[in-house]
Amino acid sequence: MKRIKTGWRPVAAILLLLLVWEVAGRVAEIPSWLLPAPSQIWMEAVAGWEDYKLHLFSTIQLTLLGFLIGTSIGIAAAVCLHLLPKLRQTIYPLMILSQNIPIIVLAPLLVIWFGFGILPKLIIITLVCFFPIAVATLDGFRQTSPDLLHYLKMAGADKRQIFWKLEWPTSLPSLFSGLKISATYSVMGAVISEWLGAQQGIGVYMTLASSSFRTDRVFVAIFFIMVLCLLFFIVIITIEKRVIRWKKKGVEQHG
Amino acid sequence: MADLSIIDVSKSFSGRHVLENLSLSVSDAEFVSIVGPSGSGKSTLFHLIGGLLEPDSGDIYLDGKRVNGKRGAISYMPQSPSLLPWRTVLENVMLGGELLGEKNREEAISMMAKAGLSGYEEAYPDQLSGGMKQRAAFIRSMLSPQPLMCLDEPFSALDEFTRLDMQQWLLSMWEEHRRSILFVTHNIEEALFLSDRIIVLSSGPAQVKADFTIPFPRPRKESVVLSQDFLEWKKTIYQELRVMT
Ligand SMILES: Nc1ncnc2c1ncn2[C@@H]1O[C@H](COP(=O)(O)OP(=O)(O)O)[C@@H](O)[C@H]1O
Ligand SMILES: [Mg+2]
Numbered sequence: 001m002k003r004i005k006t007g008w009r010p011v012a013a014i015l016l017l018l019l020v021w022e023v024a025g026r027v028a029e030i031p032s033w034l035l036p037a038p039s040q041i042w043m044e045a046v047a048g049w050e051d052y053k054l055h056l057f058s059t060i061q062l063t064l065l066g067f068l069i070g071t072s073i074g075i076a077a078a079v080c081l082h083l084l085p086k087l088r089q090t091i092y093p094l095m096i097l098s099q100n101i102p103i104i105v106l107a108p109l110l111v112i113w114f115g116f117g118i119l120p121k122l123i124i125i126t127l128v129c130f131f132p133i134a135v136a137t138l139d140g141f142r143q144t145s146p147d148l149l150h151y152l153k154m155a156g157a158d159k160r161q162i163f164w165k166l167e168w169p170t171s172l173p174s175l176f177s178g179l180k181i182s183a184t185y186s187v188m189g190a191v192i193s194e195w196l197g198a199q200q201g202i203g204v205y206m207t208l209a210s211s212s213f214r215t216d217r218v219f220v221a222i223f224f225i226m227v228l229c230l231l232f233f234i235v236i237i238t239i240e241k242r243v244i245r246w247k248k249k250g251v252e253q254h255g
Numbered sequence: 256m257a258d259l260s261i262i263d264v265s266k267s268f269s270g271r272h273v274l275e276n277l278s279l280s281v282s283d284a285e286f287v288s289i290v291g292p293s294g295s296g297k298s299t300l301f302h303l304i305g306g307l308l309e310p311d312s313g314d315i316y317l318d319g320k321r322v323n324g325k326r327g328a329i330s331y332m333p334q335s336p337s338l339l340p341w342r343t344v345l346e347n348v349m350l351g352g353e354l355l356g357e358k359n360r361e362e363a364i365s366m367m368a369k370a371g372l373s374g375y376e377e378a379y380p381d382q383l384s385g386g387m388k389q390r391a392a393f394i395r396s397m398l399s400p401q402p403l404m405c406l407d408e409p410f411s412a413l414d415e416f417t418r419l420d421m422q423q424w425l426l427s428m429w430e431e432h433r434r435s436i437l438f439v440t441h442n443i444e445e446a447l448f449l450s451d452r453i454i455v456l457s458s459g460p461a462q463v464k465a466d467f468t469i470p471f472p473r474p475r476k477e478s479v480v481l482s483q484d485f486l487e488w489k490k491t492i493y494q495e496l497r498v499m500t
Contacts, residue, residue, distance in 0.1 A: 151337035154305040155399065156327020157354050165350075169341045246341040246379045 036216040044216040045223065052217075056224055058200040059190050062118070063228065066125025067186040071179060073126060074133035081134075082141040082167070092138070099131045104192060111196050121193035128189040129182040136178025140171025173247070176240040183232040191225060257318060257402030257435040258282050259304070264313030265460075266299060273299050275460035276313070281403070284433040288446035290496065291456030291464075297439045300461070301405050304437075305329055317403060327355065330399030332406045336388035338380040344391050345376040351399025359398070366394050369428065386417040393425065397432065406438045410445070422448055423477060430474050443492050447471075448480055455495045465495045 018038045024030075025037040032040055081088040107124055114120040144167050152162050194203025202221050209217035259281040266274040273296040281287045291297055302308045304315055306326035315322050322328045330351055338347045349363045367373055370390045380388060389409060396404050410418045426449055429436065440446050446453050447469060455465040469488065471479050479485055 147333065147335045147337050148339060150307075151331065151333055152354075153307055153326065154301075154329075154331040154333070154405075155351050155354055156306075156401075161354055165354075166339070169339070172341075244341070246381065 033213040033215050036219060041216050041219040041223070044214075045220045048217065048220065052202075052205050052220065052224075055200055055202050055205040058198075059187075059194065059202040060228065062121060062193075062201065063125065063186050063190040063232075066122050066190060067129055067183060067232075069122060070126035070129025070186065071133045071182055074130040074178070074182070075137055075175070077130070078134045078137035078141070078171075081138060083163070088138070095131060095135060099135070103128050103189065107192060107196055116197040120196070121190070121198070124193040125186050125189040128185040132181040132185060133175070133178040136181070137171050137175045140174025141167050143174065144170045172244055176236065176244065179236050179240075180233060183236055184229045187225060187229045187232065257284075259403055259435065259437065260316045261300075261304070262314045262316070264300075264303060264310045264315065266296070266303060266308065266310050267460075272460035274303075274310075275462060277456075277462055278313075279454055279463055279466070281435050281437055283435055285452065286429060286436045286438065286450050287452045287454060288438045288440055288450040289454045289456060290440060290443060290446050290492065291461065292458045292496070293441060295456050295458030296461035297456065298407055301331070301407050301437075301439065304403075304405060305331055328401060329403045329405045330396040330401040332392050332396040332404065332409050334408045334411055336380070336385075336392040338388060338391060338395075340380055343377050343379060344372060344383065347380065348391055348395040348398055351395050351401075355400055357400050363394075363398055366398060367391075369431075370394050370424070385413055386421055389413065389421060390424065393428070397428070397434070402435060404434050404436045406436060408439050408441065411441070418445075425449065426475060443489055443496075444480060447485060447488055447492070448475065453492060455492060465492075467492065 022037050022039060025035060036044075081091060103124060106127070107120075110120040110123055114123065148166055149162065152166055157165065190201070191203040191206070194201035195207055198204050202224060206218055206221040209215075209221065261277060261279050263276045263278055264274055265272070265276055277300070279287075279289075289297055289300070299308065303310050304317075304322070306322065306324050306328060309324040317328050338344070339350070342350070345360075345363060345367065348367060349358050349360065352358050364373075364376060367376060370393070372387060372391060372394070375383065375387070380391070383391065393406075393409065396406070410421050413421060422445055429449075438446070438449060450469050453467045453469060454463055455467070456462070457464040467488075471484070
């Protein structure tokens, strides 16, 4: 109920923005190749559906596949590093460091090494998904309560039981925070990887549109990227709410 | 069946002797309390019995089997309730048995009812009050298959009223389900009210200072704490503890 009460504010802000944009565009007579009005973008979005829907589907596929691979590897790596503390001490700082490498710089290299197929694209998405989820999951493991750990040890739990009954559930909230970040990143990663050369995809559609000054189509692409991110986010939040039922209502995490 | 014998156990941490040649025993279905100043090594003693630590010397026998450094031989209740927040109360109270592969749902439900927790089976620990959490923790240790229960200051984090309630409740549960209990507390009245025997520990290093058999009849009534005898006992034990400091 609270959500409905406060939810209208951002919606109103967006509507206001669109309105100002529309009016300003008409009053100042900005040419549409420079900045199309929201109404023009909307018309193109409706009219061009047949043209871009395949691009859209291809990007969705690529994103999902990359996300699955990236997060699986990320979670598996986090578990390994957690179970092998020596390895973690060695690798963890490197992982944090490597997060500072802009993926856009790596991307051309990957194309040189792996060509224009799907492999370099998946590698890019995997890379951008991997770090947030791995780091978040590892941090989650470290939040294990010493009291609970002590109890389980006294009660005779072995290492395996301690992991599955204590450490893994402890890390879940953190893991989901990581998943949310990875979801957004994986959409971005997919689009960036498509810029580098692909047959299909929102990234390709965007490049073609901008090189032929169809700015309205560029905006259509941006719109769909946002929608994809948002949908993905919502799916993950929904799963999170089902999995993490024990959290008190009202302390939902945002981020 | 459960009898515990601790024979000449010593333990030191980086050269500091915490326990030295400590011996004590608990017989079957006996309620034994350990009182001693804080920092005297009571929890350390539990960690030794629970197998988290190994004694530097000496032996710990449970039912005639040597359990030095062996985990999972006792059922344990710590000071904080330590319920897993993502499990329902029912799943929590079954945890002790689950770890050893002996889960009994029906028994757990009926035990929860005796503890006044029926209706909370599917609730999460967050939704329980402090006293209810401790009761859940106690039932979890009752339902664990190990015969000896080790309770480490289980009520010391509760407020005074809840604490008195819990003591009576614990006593009634115990009188119905006789188990061997080793109970650590720093509250003399609590120890007197609950125990068959009270062992007073000295500190630095801990040794058995005195071992009293408490003669109050069972089932014990609440009114016993107001009797003259009770007061005398309290004095005696207080004296024992005071001589050390
Ligand atoms: N793992 C440990 N390492 C080092 N010192 C410890 C350890 N556990 C307990 N001690 C020390 O042993 C002494 C007894 O502790 P403890 O058994 O917790 O006392 P109590 O439970 O009687 O209050 C304390 O001085 C504490 O600092
Ligand atoms: Mg202690």
